Ligand code: ADP
């Protein structure tokens with residue numbers, strides 16, 4: 272069994288949904304994981320935000336705008352009126368649900384239901400299209416098998432059990448369609464795997480059923496050596512190791528969800544990145560092996576906050592860093608980068624939801640400085656921190672950029688540093704010139 276995940280642009284129009292058939296209707300048994308049509312999740316985020324701000328009228332207008340785009344898709348997608356009618360009536364229940372939320376009782380629980388509608392609609396439309404084209408397929412409801420545990424991690428035991436039960440109900444079926452991104456919380460409520468989470472869904476499903484491979488189909492010809500949205504001359508990389516891809520995804524390469532590599536790496540399942548617009552192109556193969564060469568790629572993670580704690584008490588003291596880390600642990604806030612000196616600790620976080628409380632507690636230990644709008648830039652490659660001359664190459668390329676923190680040697684695969692976000696583009700361009 273193979274898992275094929277198609278992102279927002281790959282199902283972003285009636286034409287793209289029709290084109291998908293060439294890639295998914297064949298004799299290979301597969302589970303197809305779909306994202307919401309491109310733009311939909313952003314629109315749903317907007318609807319939820321308006322409802323949260325108690326702007327019922329503006330939310331209703333945003334819902335109408337989204338509903339109109341879907342009406343146009345239906346008009347183009349189906350040739351037979353009965354299918355168009357069926358799709359319209361099913362869409363109407365999704366939009367009626369969106370309209371049913373009132374600003375008085377709109378909490379995170381309702382917000383998550385709003386956000387889940389995109390994947391529920393795209394899979395419904397694609398499945399009906401397959402029916403119209405007489406291509407046998409089964410729509411698997413992700414909400415019946417995809418669940419998180421009490422630590423907000425995928426509950427692999429539950430997922431494996433429920434998914435195999437679902438699959439066993441359809442012996443002989445070769446084509447399953449399911450929703451990416453959506454899941455249930457430990458408490459059983461509708462939840463999601465965070466933005467870009469359909470990649471993660473595909474990888475979790477692949478690991479749960481021991482798939483032969485997982486393919487991420489997107490709008491670019493594979494993993495590039497630098498962020499093509501920031502730097503102009505970038506190229507696709509044919510092979511990456513799991514460790515390299517994992518570091519790049521975690522440190523901001525938008526092409527993959529930050530934790531999507533973990534399940535397939537643990538299960539030793541190859542992960543492909545393929546281009547929907549150019550299916551014959553090789554793309555990128557992510558596996559336990561890597562291609563020769565040291566430096567593979569550069570990625571950047573924005574919206575980073577740096578926190579520096581300065582204290583004379585740190586001098587020659589043990590247990591000091593533990594106490595600082597405990598503050599972050601108490602607020603379930605992951606730390607990305609750390610550097611220490613004799614009298615200070617600097618670290619970075621990207622989740623600032625409890626920043627004020629964290630800073631208040633840290634003030635017990637010394638003076639605290641906070642810098643927001645920072646970017647972590649990360650250079651990834653095979654044994655990069657052990658290779659001669661690599662550090663010199665990286666830092667001479669950055670001679671004109673003020674660097675706030677450096678992390679070297681923490682991982683064999685990555686060298687990262689922190690800059691003010693204003694320096695992100697020049698730093699990434701300089702690295703592109705010097706390293707590739
Ligand atoms: P999808 O909707 O298919 O999930 P995404 O927009 O999430 O697609 O991811 C694909 C996009 O990621 C590309 O169009 C590209 O702009 C961006 N991207 C960022 N970093 C990289 C990289 N290193 N290699 C390739 N694409 C990247």
Ligand code: ASP
Nearest residue numbers: 306312452466467468469
């Ligand atoms: N639709 C979700 C998002 O836009 C999940 C995904 O596309 O992977 O974030």
Ligand code: MG
Nearest residue numbers: 278467525526
């Ligand atoms: Mg994505």
